[in-house]
Amino acid sequence: MAFLKMTIAALPFALGACAATIPAGITTPGAGFGLVASKTQVATGKRSVWLQNASQAQQVARDVHAMTHRKTISADTAVQVALFNNRGLQASYAAIGLSAAEVWQQATPENPIVSVGLLGIGAPELGLFRALESVVAVNLLDAPTRKRRVAVAQADYQRAQMQAVVDTLSLAAQTRTAWIDAVAAFETVALLNEASKTADASSELAARLGQTGALNRAG
Numbered sequence: 496m497a498f499l500k501m502t503i504a505a506l507p508f509a510l511g512a513c514a515a516t517i518p519a520g521i522t523t524p525g526a527g528f529g530l531v532a533s534k535t536q537v538a539t540g541k542r543s544v545w546l547q548n549a550s551q552a553q554q555v556a557r558d559v560h561a562m563t564h565r566k567t568i569s570a571d572t573a574v575q576v577a578l579f580n581n582r583g584l585q586a587s588y589a590a591i592g593l594s595a596a597e598v599w600q601q602a603t604p605e606n607p608i609v610s611v612g613l614l615g616i617g618a619p620e621l622g623l624f625r626a627l628e629s630v631v632a633v634n635l636l637d638a639p640t641r642k643r644r645v646a647v648a649q650a651d652y653q654r655a656q657m658q659a660v661v662d663t664l665s666l667a668a669q670t671r672t673a674w675i676d677a678v679a680a681f682e683t684v685a686l687l688n689e690a691s692k693t694a695d696a697s698s699e700l701a702a703r704l705g706q707t708g709a710l711n712r713a714g
Contacts, residue, residue: 530660584663
């Protein structure tokens, strides 16, 4: 019986040794997005937002309206609006949250349930011994694989963060390029319209001079 009591007392320590440490920041709201937001803001000077509720979405909508309503859209404004409204970016940011949840799940061991039964007349401890043996065996077998699973999940988590950074910077660059192309095309059209007006005015002047005979005399 004394050995039985010692075994029960040592059980929490044995099971606790099998637990993996949950990485810092995994369980915080918006886990992992802070890194993406800071890196992309340094590179672009613009804010990135991971929309996780209706309140955030409404605030972003108000911000976009304030930036664009009855205003000339600059390249900076176009980039900021694109970062706020792009659904592809939101999917990329959500992937960070999913990968963070996977890290947490892999790092958190299942809570063992010890069930004690009377397996045998005159030997009530037998059921407890078997239950303890089963619980400890399962946790000891799970511990080595858990460490590897956590490492894989953390690698996926970091990969999701870097992919979100790349996606954000790519969208910012593409938006700026598109804005420059649009402005260049607009200016080209304006120049062509001006040239067309000048040509039309010259033709009209030539026609009038021709009617008066002044053009022929000048020739």
